[in-house]
Structure formats: C-alpha cells, structure tokens
Amino acid sequence: MKFVLFHGCNIPARVVQYADATAAVCARLGIELVERTAFNCCGYPARNTDHRAYVLSAARNLALAEKSGMDMLVMCKCCYGSLKKAACFLKQDQELKADINRILAKENLVYKNGIRVKHLLSVLYHDVGLERLRENISKTYSGLQIAVSYGCHALRPSTVTEFDDPVSPKIFDELVEATGAFSVQWARKLDCCGAPLTGINDRLAMDMARKKIESAREAGAQFICTACPYSQLQFDGIQMRMAAASENGKQPLAPILYPQLLGLCMGIDEKTLGISKNEIDLSGITSFLTAE
Secondary structure (H helix, E strand, O other): EEEEEOOOOOOHHHHHHHHOOOOOOHHOOOOEEEEEOOOOOOOOOOOOHHHHHHHHHHHHHHHHHHHHHHOEEEOOOOHHHHHHHHHHHHHHHHHHHHHHHHHHHHHHHOOOOOOOOOHHHHHHHHHHHHHHHHOOOOOOEEEEEEEOOOOOOOOOOOOHHHOOOOOOOOEEEEEEEHOOOEEEOOOOOOOOOOHHOOOEEHHHHHHHHHHHHHHHHHHHEEEEEEEHHHHHHHHHHHHHHHHOOOOOOOOOEEEEEHEEEEEEEEOHHHHHHHHHOOOOOOHHHHHHEEOO
C-alpha cells in the first residue's frame, strides 16, 4: 500500500507526535507514506467566508495528489472533511470545476476527480484490516477502558465523508478493541469537543469539552482516544487549564492518539511514538500492557 500523506497545518506545528506515531505504525504494517512539501492548507478556515478560495485551496491539494498518482491519506479529521466536501462541490458543479482548473493550470495542475481521500482510521480498518492489525501486535491491553472520540468532520455529512454510520459508528471502537482495550459506551461520544469555538467563545468551548470529559469519566473510561489534532489539543489543553485553576480537584482524563495506542501494542518505543509530547502524562497506560 502506498499513499501520499497530507499533514495539514496543525499537526506539523502543534501535534507532531501524531505524524511520528502514524509513520512508525504504517512502517510496521508495510504502508508507504510519500511526503509532498508542496501541499497547502486544506481550505477549512475560508470555508464559511470565501467559498471559491476554500475550494481552490482544497482542489490544489487534490490536484497535487492526482499528479503523484496516489490516493491521499489524511490524519486530521477536519482536513479530511474539508477535502472530501470540496471534491463533492467540484463533482456537482462543472462550472466551478472549470473555473478552478483555469487557475490551477497556471501551475500545470488539473483536478480530474481521479483519487480517493482516506482518513488514517479508514486505511487501518478497511485497507489493512483488523486481522492483520492483530497479527502485528506483540502486547495487548488488559483491563483498559477507553472512550473513543469520533470527532465531527469525519462523520458528517455522511453522504460526503463516507466514513462510517453517523448515528452508530463502529470503526474507531473496533480498532481500539483490536488492541485488547475495551471501548466504553458514553452519552456524549458523538458530541463536538468544542475546539472550533476556542478563541471565539472560550467559555462555551471549555464547557463543551468539560461535559464530554465528564461523560467519558462517568462511563468508566480511563483514557480518551483521539484521531484528530483538534480533539487531541482540546482535551489536553482544556484539562491542563482546569488543573491549573484547581477547578475540580479530579485527575485529568488523558487523551491518547490512536497510532500511539496501537504503536505501544506493537512494541514501538515511547520516544518514537512521541508519548512525552502529549501535555497530560500517559505513562500509566503501559501498566495495562501484557505480553501475547
């Protein structure tokens, strides 16, 4: 398997451990990730202010991937949703597509709708498969209860993202349970983490994150598992702010990125997976690991 890797903006700047862990896990699974430095922003920040600029930004990335002849693997769920939605607009509106291609032609690029955009979790679940994942695991978790946070942009609108059932998704849960951990059912599992409101309405963003964290805690979760830089930053940062303010005296519910969770089971060392780069200490999670 070979994919062109789309980092997006946040991961290289703020969640580099997501990229490091993804690279390490994919290497073990025989997935070749090809870097392209020419990629730009996915266009999401302009999506609600300048539709043409948003689609152009996304289309340029899609055209670059097409030129490489490979499908695109995306780690950020926001980027994933943004690129998939832009591709949908371009498919439905031939006039828009012609307009965008006129601009792309200045760089000798053209978008033909000839590639697929896949999220990391989709690749692991559909392209690799649970059986092959288990074959590459040398240790499993025992007694570990995980709350999976699906995020918003991969699930909705489902007819565009084509990721999973938006009402009753299962992909992330089954990927977590392939490691031996138990995926708890929790009331706010599909709620927004509040990250889009950070910097706009911090009080509301913190309240949304707090309620989601408390819901996971009430369900018995010992960690939250993420697969999106925004959710990871939100759960890490909000809880650090809450702890600094001595808001509730409770121990934080540490978030862990899925390739970190999986990588530990594969015997990949913590430094390679960037475990120490998470804000909230994750050292306790290794105590749940048992040799196969």
